[in-house]
Amino acid sequence: MALDQTGKTRDFKVVGTRPNRPDGIDKVTGRARFGADIVAPGMLTGRILRSPHAHARILRIDASKAEALPGVKAVVTRADFGDVPDHVADIMDNCMAGAKALYDGHAVAAVAANSAAVARKALRLIEVEYEVLPSVTDVDAAMRPGASVLHEGRQQETVPGGMSGNVISRVEFGHGDIEAGLKRADRVVTRIYRTAATHQGYIEPHACLATMGPDGQADLWVCTQGHYMVRNTCAAILGMEQGQLRVTASEIGGGFGGKTTVFLEPVALMLSRKAGRPVKMVMSRTEVLRATGPTASTSIDVKIGMRKDGKITAAFAELRYQGGAYPGSPVDMGSMSAFAPYDLENVKTVGWDVVTNRPKAAAYRAPGAPMAAFAVESAIDELAKGFGLDPLEVRLMNGADKGTRASYGPTYPAIGLKATLEAARAHPHWKAPLGENQGRGVACGFWFNFGGDTCVSLNVTPDGTVNVSEGNPDIGGSRASMTMMAAEELGIPYDQVRTIIADTGSLGQNEVTDGSRVTFAVGLATIEAARAAKREMCRRAAMVWGIDEDAVEWEDGAARPAGPNAGKFPPMTLKEIAAIASNSGGPIAGHHEVNAEGAGVSFATHMVDVEVDPDTGATRILRYTVFQDAGKAVHPSYVEGQFQGGAVQGIGWALNEEYIYDKDGILQNPGFLDYRIPVASDLPMIDTVILEIPNPGHPYGVRGVGETSIVPPLAAIANAVSAAAGVRMVQLPMSPPRILAAMQGRGRA
Amino acid sequence: MRYEAPQSIDDAVRLLAAGAGAHVLAGGTDLLVKLRAEMVEPEVIVDIKRIAGMKEITAEGGGWRIGAAVSGAEMSEHAGLAASWPGVVEAAALIGSTQVQGRATLAGNLCNASPAADSVPAMVAAGAVARIAGPKGMRDLAVIDVPKSPGKTALEPGEFIASVFLPARGERSGDAYLRFIPRTEMDIAVVGCGVALSLDAGGKVSAARVALGAVGPKVILVEAAAETIRGRTLDEAALADLAAACSAAATPIDDKRGTVDFRRHVSGVLARRAAVIAEARAKGEKA
Incomplete structure (x- = not known):
C-alpha cells in the first residue's frame, strides 16, 4: 500500500502528537494483568524438571513415585506427546527433551499438583537416568572436527564435506570481486571479532494458564509476543484443530523477540489434558536464563x-x-x-x-x-x-x-x-x-x-465511539499508535477510540509482534479498516440525503456533500451517523486483512x-x-x-x-x-x-x-x-x- | 514451616537451639532470597526484631553498639554513627537497593558469611566486635573471627549475633570503604577494601587496619599493608607500597565475577584510593 500522495507535506492532526498511553493507568496502579496474574477455579501448579547436564542421553524416566504422591494430578514426559509434525519437531524437543538432554536446564518432565510445595516435592521424586556425554558451548570449538556432535544427519548440502556435524548450513551473499577490490586498497584490515550470547532480559518471566476440557476445547492465557503463533504451534504439537484452541495474550512485561516462540505452553496444555484441571505455569528467573532463548x-x-x-x-x-x-x-x-x-x-x-x-x-x-x-x-x-x-x-x-x-x-x-x-x-x-x-x-x-499477515477490525458503537480490535500484543505502545492512526483517519479525537488486543477466536491470522512490523503493518490495516468504515458511513449519509454515495466525502470527522453539485446538506458527524445506524441498515464496522508488504x-x-x-x-x-x-x-x-x-x-x-x-x-x-x-x-x-x-x-x-x-x-x-x-x-x-x-x-x- | 517472633533473647536462643532447621530472620534480605531459590527449607523462622534493643543504636564507651536488626538506612540516618565511622556506614549503604537498605542489617551481612560482603572489611578495619547470644550466655567475638569460610560462621548451634560494637574512633582517625563492581549499584563486590587509620600530630600514620573482601574465602586483614604505611606520611611512595602489599596479600580465584590478575591488581588500587579518603577524614577534611 503506497504512501498517500498529498502533493505537499501532510498536515496530521493526531499523528505526531504525544497523548498519554491508554494502558498507562492500569500499569502504574497494578491493575494490568500479566501472565502470572490470572487464576481459574480448581487450578493446579505446574513445574518442570530440568536437566542438570549440558549433554546427556536420557536412558530412563521413572515418575511412579511422583505420581503416587498425594496432591499430584499429572506427570508429563516426552512420551505423552507422541509423534508431532516435522515443522514443530524442534520446538517440541526444546519444550520437552526426547532422546537426549541438549543443554543445562533442558526440560525432561513436568508435574501438575495442588500446590507449589507438592509440585516441588514431586519433581524430586522423578528418577531420571542419564548417560552424560561430552558437551560443547563455544562456536569455534563446536565447528572443529572431533567436537561432540549434538544431532546426527542434520547437516545440509550447503556445508562442504569434512566439517563437524554441528555445522548445519552455510549461506553466502554479495557481488563483485573481493580479491580484485582488495588489490586496489591502500590498506586492508583483517581481524577476528567475538561476541557473547546475551539474553533479551525482559523483566516478566514466561507464564501461562491452560485449560482443556474433556470435549477437547481449550483456552490458554499467556504472556507472548504472538498468541496466533502460540495457537498454531500448540495445536500442531497437541494434535488439535486450531479453531478449538483459543489463546488470549496477557499484558507483556517485555519480550524483545524472546517471546516469539513457545516453552511452557504445550506442556501446560498437556498437563491440563491429563489432569482435567486448569494448570498454571510460571518460570523462575533462573529458568528463564537457563532454558529460554538468548541470542547467538x-x-x-x-x-x-x-x-x-x-x-x-x-x-x-x-x-x-x-x-x-x-x-x-x-x-x-x-x-x-x-x-x-x-x-x-x-x-x-x-x-x-x-x-x-x-x-x-x-x-x-x-x-x-x-x-x-x-x-x-x-x-x-x-x-x-x-x-x-x-x-x-x-x-x-x-x-x-x-x-x-x-x-x-x-x-x-x-x-x-x-x-x-x-x-x-x-x-x-x-x-x-x-x-x-x-x-x-x-x-x-x-x-x-517486516510486514506479514495482519487483521484489524474497527467497530463503531451506537453512541459513536470507536473500538479497534487487533491481534498483536502491545510490546512498544502499539495500542496508542493504532488509536492515533484510527483517530487521524476518522477525524475524531484520540479519546474517542479504544484499541484492544483480541484473542485468537476474534480475528483471522496475525503474524507475531516481530520484525518491527506492528506500527507499520497493523497501522496500515487500521487505516484501511477506518477507510472502509468511512465508506460505509458515507453510504449511510447518502441514503439519508437521497443522493449518490459517490457524491459524499469524509472530512474532519463527518460525511459531507462532495461538492456544490451534490446538494446542500449539513455535514453528518460520526456520532450522528452512528445514532441512525440501526435504522439505516445495521451496525457500522470496517475491517482489513492483508499480508503487508513494503515495510x-x-x-x-x-x-x-x-x-x-x-x-x-x-x-x-x-x-x-x-x-x-x-x-x-x-x-x-x-x-x-x-x-x-x-x-x-x-x-x-x-x-x-x-x-x-x-x-x-x-x-x-x-x-x-x-x-x-x-x-x-x-x-x-x-x-x-x-x-x-x-x-x-x-x-x-x-x-x-x-x-x-x-x-x-x-x-x-x-x-x-x-x-x-x-x-x-x-x-x-x-x-x-x-x-x-x-x-x-x-x-x- | 513455622514462624516465631520471640520477645526476649532467652526465648530466641531456646527456639534456635531446639533443632538444626531454625533460621534467624532480621532484615531477611538473604533468607528470603534463599527461600525463593529453594536453597533452604527452614522448619522454623525466628524473627528477632521484637526483642528489646535489636532496633537500637546506642553510645557505649565512646563507641557505638548497633542492634542486630538495625537496617542500613537507619545507620545512614544516624548522624553520630556516620560521623564516627563513615566507612562502615557507607559500606552498609552499598548493600542492595534502596528498598533492601530499609531491611538489610550489619549482623545479617556478617552471618551470611559471603566473602564479598561489603560491610565486613569495613567492620574489620574498624576493629568491630560481635556480641553473640547463645545457650551458654553472651560472648564477644571480633568480627574478623565470625566468618570461617563461604557460608560458614563461628556461631555454635543456638547462637545468634545480638549486636555489633564499633569502638571509639580515636583522635585524628578516619575510615573508608570502597568496592569494585562492574555496574554502579545493585551488584556484588569483585574486590572490597576497608581502611581505618590514625595520624599522629605530624600527619604520619600512627596506626592502620586494612581489610580486603572478595579476594579469599573470607575477609583478609592485611597486616603487611598496615605495617608498610605506619610511621609514614601517605605520599606516592607509601601509597604504592600499600597497594603492592594488598595485591600481594590477596588470594583470589578466577570466577564469573573476575580473574585472579584483575582482583589482585584492583585490591591495590582500592586500598590506595580508600587510604586517601581515610586520611582526609582523619585530618577532618571532607571526603
Missing part, C-alpha cells in the same frame, strides 16, 4: 580494503553463529545486514549456522545484526582512524542511498542512512570536547523491517562518549545520541523510547552481559546479579534525533523503529572504548578485567 554468540572474521581517501574497495566477512541446541541461528540475517549500510562494488559475506549445548537461540531485537555491525563498524573505524579520516565522512562517502544495490540483493528505494549521518555531523555532540581517558565512537546500523528498511547512526578508568578498566557511558529514520513518528515519545531502549540494551551487551559456562557446559550466571543488564544509574539520558524520510510503502510513511536501535551500539561503544583505552577492543563484553588486561598488554603488543 559469534565469531566473525572481517577483511576490508580502503583507499587512503576513505573509499572502501572490497569488504568481506565470514560469520560463525551458534544458535544453541537446534538449527536456526540468525547468521543468515547477520550475513545479509553486515554491509547493508554501504554502497559497495565488491562485497561478500559467508555465514555458518552452528549448534552447541546451549538453549536454543530465540529472536532478540534485530536478530543477528548487532554482532555483524560490531565487527564491520569496528573495522571501518580502525581504517578511517588509520588514515586520519573523519569516521562520519568515511561513512557518508561509502553510504548507501536510493538506487544502491544492497549487499544482500535488493536495490534500495528512498532510505535515510545519509540523513542520519548528516544529522550526526551537524549535532553539537560531535564537536563537544573530551577529557582525559575519554573517547568518542560512532557506528551505523541497519534493519530490514521499508531503517537506518541509524549512534554516537557515544565513554570514560575508561585506567586503573580498573571500568567504563562509564558519559553521553549518548541516537540518530534514526522513523519514516513518520506516529507517537514521538514511543519512537524515542525505542531508540533509547535499543541503545541501553546495546550498552549492556557491549560492556557486561554474557552467558558464562563452565567446562561442563553448566551456566554459571542464571540470575540478574551476575547476568548484568545495565541499571538506571549506569546510564546517561539517551538523547534522540528522529529523522523522517517517508516509507514509500505506508500511507503515512511509517517505518518500523523497534530493532534498528540495537544494531549500532556494540560497535559505537567499542570504537569509543578503543579510543579511550588506546587499544582496539575486538571481543565483547568489554568487561573491566578484559579492558584492563588489554590496556596492560598495550606496551607488549
Whole structure:
C-alpha cells in the first residue's frame, strides 16, 4: 500500500502528537494483568524438571513415585506427546527433551499438583537416568572436527564435506570481486571479532494458564509476543484443530523477540489434558536464563580494503553463529545486514549456522545484526582512524542511498542512512570536547523491517465511539499508535477510540509482534479498516440525503456533500451517523486483512562518549545520541523510547552481559546479579534525533523503529572504548578485567 | 514451616537451639532470597526484631553498639554513627537497593558469611566486635573471627549475633570503604577494601587496619599493608607500597565475577584510593 500522495507535506492532526498511553493507568496502579496474574477455579501448579547436564542421553524416566504422591494430578514426559509434525519437531524437543538432554536446564518432565510445595516435592521424586556425554558451548570449538556432535544427519548440502556435524548450513551473499577490490586498497584490515550470547532480559518471566476440557476445547492465557503463533504451534504439537484452541495474550512485561516462540505452553496444555484441571505455569528467573532463548554468540572474521581517501574497495566477512541446541541461528540475517549500510562494488559475506549445548537461540531485537555491525563498524573505524579520516565522512562517502544495490540483493528505494549521518555531523555532540581517558565512537546500523499477515477490525458503537480490535500484543505502545492512526483517519479525537488486543477466536491470522512490523503493518490495516468504515458511513449519509454515495466525502470527522453539485446538506458527524445506524441498515464496522508488504528498511547512526578508568578498566557511558529514520513518528515519545531502549540494551551487551559456562557446559550466571543488564544509574539520558524520510510503502510513511536501535551500539561503544583505552577492543563484553588486561598488554603488543 | 517472633533473647536462643532447621530472620534480605531459590527449607523462622534493643543504636564507651536488626538506612540516618565511622556506614549503604537498605542489617551481612560482603572489611578495619547470644550466655567475638569460610560462621548451634560494637574512633582517625563492581549499584563486590587509620600530630600514620573482601574465602586483614604505611606520611611512595602489599596479600580465584590478575591488581588500587579518603577524614577534611 503506497504512501498517500498529498502533493505537499501532510498536515496530521493526531499523528505526531504525544497523548498519554491508554494502558498507562492500569500499569502504574497494578491493575494490568500479566501472565502470572490470572487464576481459574480448581487450578493446579505446574513445574518442570530440568536437566542438570549440558549433554546427556536420557536412558530412563521413572515418575511412579511422583505420581503416587498425594496432591499430584499429572506427570508429563516426552512420551505423552507422541509423534508431532516435522515443522514443530524442534520446538517440541526444546519444550520437552526426547532422546537426549541438549543443554543445562533442558526440560525432561513436568508435574501438575495442588500446590507449589507438592509440585516441588514431586519433581524430586522423578528418577531420571542419564548417560552424560561430552558437551560443547563455544562456536569455534563446536565447528572443529572431533567436537561432540549434538544431532546426527542434520547437516545440509550447503556445508562442504569434512566439517563437524554441528555445522548445519552455510549461506553466502554479495557481488563483485573481493580479491580484485582488495588489490586496489591502500590498506586492508583483517581481524577476528567475538561476541557473547546475551539474553533479551525482559523483566516478566514466561507464564501461562491452560485449560482443556474433556470435549477437547481449550483456552490458554499467556504472556507472548504472538498468541496466533502460540495457537498454531500448540495445536500442531497437541494434535488439535486450531479453531478449538483459543489463546488470549496477557499484558507483556517485555519480550524483545524472546517471546516469539513457545516453552511452557504445550506442556501446560498437556498437563491440563491429563489432569482435567486448569494448570498454571510460571518460570523462575533462573529458568528463564537457563532454558529460554538468548541470542547467538559469534565469531566473525572481517577483511576490508580502503583507499587512503576513505573509499572502501572490497569488504568481506565470514560469520560463525551458534544458535544453541537446534538449527536456526540468525547468521543468515547477520550475513545479509553486515554491509547493508554501504554502497559497495565488491562485497561478500559467508555465514555458518552452528549448534552447541546451549538453549536454543530465540529472536532478540534485530536478530543477528548487532554482532555483524560490531565487527564491520569496528573495522571501518580502525581504517578511517588509520588514515586520519573523519569516521562520519568515511561513512557518508561509502553510504548507501536510493538506487544502491544492497549487499544482500535488493536495490534500495528512498532510505535515510545519509540523513542520519548528516544529522550526526551537524549535532553539537560531535564537536563537544573530551577529557582525559575519554573517547568518542560512532557506528551505523541497519534493519530490514517486516510486514506479514495482519487483521484489524474497527467497530463503531451506537453512541459513536470507536473500538479497534487487533491481534498483536502491545510490546512498544502499539495500542496508542493504532488509536492515533484510527483517530487521524476518522477525524475524531484520540479519546474517542479504544484499541484492544483480541484473542485468537476474534480475528483471522496475525503474524507475531516481530520484525518491527506492528506500527507499520497493523497501522496500515487500521487505516484501511477506518477507510472502509468511512465508506460505509458515507453510504449511510447518502441514503439519508437521497443522493449518490459517490457524491459524499469524509472530512474532519463527518460525511459531507462532495461538492456544490451534490446538494446542500449539513455535514453528518460520526456520532450522528452512528445514532441512525440501526435504522439505516445495521451496525457500522470496517475491517482489513492483508499480508503487508513494503515495510521499508531503517537506518541509524549512534554516537557515544565513554570514560575508561585506567586503573580498573571500568567504563562509564558519559553521553549518548541516537540518530534514526522513523519514516513518520506516529507517537514521538514511543519512537524515542525505542531508540533509547535499543541503545541501553546495546550498552549492556557491549560492556557486561554474557552467558558464562563452565567446562561442563553448566551456566554459571542464571540470575540478574551476575547476568548484568545495565541499571538506571549506569546510564546517561539517551538523547534522540528522529529523522523522517517517508516509507514509500505506508500511507503515512511509517517505518518500523523497534530493532534498528540495537544494531549500532556494540560497535559505537567499542570504537569509543578503543579510543579511550588506546587499544582496539575486538571481543565483547568489554568487561573491566578484559579492558584492563588489554590496556596492560598495550606496551607488549 | 513455622514462624516465631520471640520477645526476649532467652526465648530466641531456646527456639534456635531446639533443632538444626531454625533460621534467624532480621532484615531477611538473604533468607528470603534463599527461600525463593529453594536453597533452604527452614522448619522454623525466628524473627528477632521484637526483642528489646535489636532496633537500637546506642553510645557505649565512646563507641557505638548497633542492634542486630538495625537496617542500613537507619545507620545512614544516624548522624553520630556516620560521623564516627563513615566507612562502615557507607559500606552498609552499598548493600542492595534502596528498598533492601530499609531491611538489610550489619549482623545479617556478617552471618551470611559471603566473602564479598561489603560491610565486613569495613567492620574489620574498624576493629568491630560481635556480641553473640547463645545457650551458654553472651560472648564477644571480633568480627574478623565470625566468618570461617563461604557460608560458614563461628556461631555454635543456638547462637545468634545480638549486636555489633564499633569502638571509639580515636583522635585524628578516619575510615573508608570502597568496592569494585562492574555496574554502579545493585551488584556484588569483585574486590572490597576497608581502611581505618590514625595520624599522629605530624600527619604520619600512627596506626592502620586494612581489610580486603572478595579476594579469599573470607575477609583478609592485611597486616603487611598496615605495617608498610605506619610511621609514614601517605605520599606516592607509601601509597604504592600499600597497594603492592594488598595485591600481594590477596588470594583470589578466577570466577564469573573476575580473574585472579584483575582482583589482585584492583585490591591495590582500592586500598590506595580508600587510604586517601581515610586520611582526609582523619585530618577532618571532607571526603
